[in-house]
Amino acid sequence: MSMEEKQNSQTSLDFNQNIFKPTSREEIVEIVKNCYRRNIPLEINGLKSKNKIGRNFQSEKTLDLSHYKGIIDYKPEELYIKVKAGTPLKEIVEELNKNNQQLAFEPNDFGYLFSGESNSGSIGGVVSCNFAGSRRFKVGSVRDHILGFQGINGKGETIKSGGTVVKNVTGYDLSKLISGSFGTLTILTELAIKVLPKPETSKTLVIKNPHLKKALSYLGKGLSSSTDPSGGVFYPDYFGKNFVLNDLTHEGGLTAIRIEGPTNSVEQRLNRLSKELGLLDQELSILDNEQSNIFWGRTKNLEVFKSLKGNLLRIVVPISETLQVIQKFKNYEIKYFIDWGGSLIWASFDQLNTKILNEIKDIVRKHHGYITLIKVEEDLKASADIFTIDPIKYKISEKIKRSFDPKRIFNPGKMYTGI
């Protein structure tokens, strides 16, 4: 009996299957150890809500973590929840709701974009992609809420970092590094996440306004005021009609600013904000708690791009550059909306090819931003860089990848060729 056969015979793992659906950490360890030994690349999936994001790559086997799920420990008074990585985000949100708590980073639900209906994915996927919603500029991104994790590295070793307490500077902060690494560094098994109380009231000031320049000025003033907004978006005219709400009196372009907190204070801050922005009554609407939640839910879900046929790019630039970047996009057929108070552009380009993509990348780079290809047609996807990277960071990324996954078996090539 060869050494390999001997090792396999000690376990119950049937390595001939192509899709593994482990229910325990021990099974995951065994699968990874086998893949490591045999140099077999592994595609790692949760609920597949975002698996179309990233480069196509060759993998012999698939690790489906959707059965590795469950809440391990939830301590509302300690403001954390500890879960298995395959746990659906929806289940976590429902559990937190019972205690009037939330994940403040309100991650995007990409289900509407890719499949026309909600699929907010698994928590492991949310962390691996690190896409945060509208509250980003106030509360931080997904990575800012990860207190600790347990994962399996590319050799099949169980590793951990951080813990469950909010203040912890013991060793390197690997929770940051694994956030947004698209499953290329470790297989996440457990996550400890910071939770926060839901605000008593959430209301939204909606300004009738079809012009980006004006919108950016409103958002800039709003976000720099002491009214402490927790969301700021601009939807151009063509998206206005997507927001038919009782208190929303017009259907055109709009700028919306969210204010949250104790009820009295929300009223006071809303009044102040509309005064500071010099708004007339006929220019604005106020969305009450329920409508406000619907509005920001639709924003988080990218519902204006529901079942989008074309391409979708996620572009982040400093707020000061947004206007110029959009102006430079004038030559292309695009539909976009702006989130993160002016810094995040979600843009759908009707026609996208390598040449146009390179032009867009060039514009974004010149304005000190970055671009991620969220949805692109297959032929373009095969040739384009989904994430952009400079040679120095590529070299560092390569070294870090090797330090976690020396044989490149986890999602190889999903982020960059060779990583």
Next chain:
Amino acid sequence: MSSLQMPKVDKAIMSKKDKIALDLRGIINSKNVLSSLDELRPFETDGLTAYRQMPLLVVMPETVEEVSQILKYCNENKIKVVPRGAGTGLSGGSMPLEDCVLIAMGKFNKIIEIDYENRCVVTQPCVTNLAITHAVQDKGFYYAPDPSSQIACSIGGNVAENSGGVHSLKYGATTNNLLGIEVVLMDGTITRFGGKVMDAEGYDFLGLMTGSEGLLGVITEVTVKILKSPEVVKAALVGFPSIEDAGNCVAQIIAEGCIPAGMEIMDKALTKATNDYSKAGYPTDAEAMMIIEFDGTEHEVEAYINKAKEIAEKNNSSSLKISKSNEERLKFWAGRKAAFPACGVLAPDYMCMDGSIPRGKLAEVLNEISRLSKKYNLPVANAFHAGDGNLHPLIMFDANDKESLRKCEEFGADILKYCVKVGGALTGEHGVGIEKRELMCEAFNDKDIQQQLTIKVALDPNSLLNPGKVYPILRKCAEEGRVHVHGGKTKFPDIPRF
């Protein structure tokens, strides 16, 4: 002073001191290379004064290119390098090695750009934390993380240590307020992580570098976000008849959905010391004294402080005062901020510990500390950033008595081990440095530590950048350290510590 094992001294490097100094004088302005004992003396220790070591040489570069060339030279010649900002760190992260070139970043002391439109400040790393706020406060902005040493500590050091502060429950630590850095790796590579945008793409090297205690790179530029200053800040000063009542009050305030800007608890021993020392006027009968601070708009602060008052009363508060003016609020804090010096007059020396615990375990941990205090026969007083579970026990001892020092160190290690045992962490905000290095295996197993070391080796294959810090050399769980204060004299007596 305890002995502390550091990486083996490279005798060949020691013998080439003059040659190395000459070479470095060829790279940077020769007056910025310090080599005489008198010149080196100020760099022999940082804020953890129990440990001292003269470096081989000190260099004071003025540009990022100089930093790059120095590192490249040291890397090629296998010379150890220790980076240093303001040198106020409390865990010995900047303590020199006998055979090291110490890079003192003091000349990187300018703010480069204030960008109100993007609400950020771009600065050189040796600008102090408070100077950033000073630079933007005229326009009503501030930089949120506020370590107690903020008048002196450098922003680059804050990044290296991921410094927190009294207000980190609401506003986060350095890592949550940082947008970008420029950094030089050990091989001399200059690169930037992040910038003026949030969540720069690719692996989060910004997050990895933050809190890496100078082991992965030398920071040469920092971009931080700035916030609009809150309109109103109010505090409540509350006394409780027991630690349990105070602990329950903290848990309920959080559970009710109020997130205070700061929430501090002092135990009776510390309250008494503070009253005697600074005439703080704190309630003397209380077993626990708490400051709860809220900030925001007027109605918001009003709503939260009333809620906190209600919760405190339900939890048997024995006294409760709400600040009526900013002066009164600052008076509440004045005593708390004098708490550490107050301990300095109670005993010849004290050690300041820095553990992190689940908020709900406060009473249990304080009972254990009290038990240990009796066991070791050393008095202790406790300060607690209750909002985020960061505990600072102050152990009083006499450093001239070797037995007393030994007992103090054992006592300290026992406290930190207990913090880990109840689900907490070895260090909440001071960093591991040399101080808690050998305790790392309380928190991590070999595989965890090995993974971290593999990252270190990936970026610094010869382990030349700040070796001997953070990761255990002895690989046994024991002894050492803490912030040692003798005769009330810290290395920087004018810097507040709380």
